Amino acid sequence: MKILVSGGTGLLGQGFLRVLREKGEHEVRCLVRRTSPVERLEGLELAYGDAGDAGSMVRALRGTNAFVHVAGVQYTPEVLEAMRRAGLERLVIVSSTSAHSRFEFRSAPRLVNEALLPGSGLRWTVVRPSxxxxxxxxxxxxxxxxxxxxxxxxxxxxxxxxxxxxVYYEDLARGLYAALTKPGTDGQIYDLPGxxxxxxxxxxxxxxxxxxxxxxxxxxxxxxxxxxxxxxxxxxxxxxxxxxxxxxxxxxxxYPYEKARRELGYTPxxxxxxxxxxxxxxxxxxxxx
Ligand SMILES: NC(=O)c1ccc[n+]([C@@H]2O[C@H](COP(=O)([O-])OP(=O)(O)OC[C@H]3O[C@@H](n4cnc5c(N)ncnc54)[C@H](OP(=O)(O)O)[C@@H]3O)[C@@H](O)[C@H]2O)c1
Missing domain, CATH: 3.90.25.10 (UDP-galactose 4-epimerase, domain 1)
Structure with missing residues (x-):
């Protein structure tokens, strides 16, 4: 499988790319911006674009089989449009345990975007780090x-x-990898805290x-x-x-995480x-x- 990864220059993205490298089972392409510190992505295939611009993501997605979108759940509308236009089915998206907050200013931006996924027709999975x-x-x-x-x-x-x-970034990165690769994760949301x-x-x-x-x-x-x-x-x-x-x-x-422990083997x-x-x-x- 060839995977497009956004957010690869960031904290979680760097950990996730390391897991992908260690496992060695998949090809990787990284979505980066013109301003991204691409020296952190040495040896990896790059596709220039922006998560706020569906057109650039359509180009980046061509020739891949899955998109692991780490760069922000707020870009879900653009990501979904790009997935549809590129004809891609598999999406793993990183949201946040802030979705559980009783303060609407924290939870609503996550919940509103996560709610777009069930009607998208995609095979989607959400992970929520603390x-x-x-x-x-x-x-x-x-x-x-x-x-x-x-x-x-x-x-x-x-x-x-x-x-x-x-949560320690490497443990979270392994949880994200499991959410992408384990069977039965389609249509599921996993909290991945410490x-x-x-x-x-x-x-x-x-x-x-x-x-x-x-x-x-x-x-x-x-x-x-x-x-x-x-x-x-x-x-x-x-x-x-x-x-x-x-x-x-x-x-x-x-945040309890029994579901992630059971279904993803998640043990931070x-x-x-x-x-x-x-x-x-x-x-x-x-x-x-
Ligand atoms: N850090 C936390 O404690 C925490 C907690 C819960 C959830 N999360 C979520 O987990 C994810 C990863 O967090 P993180 O801490 O690893 O983030 P981070 O270190 O701040 O890195 C953000 C990454 O996203 C990329 N990015 C941002 N805007 C973009 C855009 N418009 N187009 C393309 N790429 C863009 C950045 O690229 P550049 O290099 O170009 O800037 C960078 O690679 C995020 O979705 C975040 O909301 C984080």
């Missing part, structure tokens, strides 16, 4: 590790009791332990911060975090293991002590 971490492209846990390494105090918004379930929920406080402490640091937690009440951010947003001041992000801190991000590693790998990676390049 927060992804790992590799030099990680913007989540690498930031946390570097902060913990440098700062004697850690400011914590809210109680820290809310749950998180980050192995178990952790409170944010546990997450920070586990990361600090990995660095042999003791995190001195300074609690900051979330609500006054959110209100201040709302005011700043109303008058157009640029802020490092949004009021919506602070609001979402109250929400537990815990413990956060403690994944974060230790990343601390090691940062230590090697001198970014943490």
């Amino acid at each position: 927060m992804i971490y790992g590799s030099e492209l990680d913007h989540n846990m690498h930031k946390l590790l570097r902060f913990l390494d440098r700062s004697p105090v850690f400011p914590l918004f809210g109680s820290g009791e809310n749950l998180w379930q980050p 192995p178990r929920p952790l409170t944010y406080l546990d997450l920070v402490r586990t990361a600090a332990d990995t660095l042999d640091k003791k995190a001195r937690i300074v609690r900051i009440p979330a609500e006054p911060v959110r209100r201040a951010l709302l005011v700043a947003e109303r008058i157009g001041l640029p802020m490092p975090v949004s009021s919506e992000q602070v609001l979402r801190l109250r929400e537990d991000k815990a 590693r413990a956060f403690k293991e994944g974060i230790a790998l990343e601390a090691g990676r940062l230590r090697e390049i001198g970014l943490v002590r």
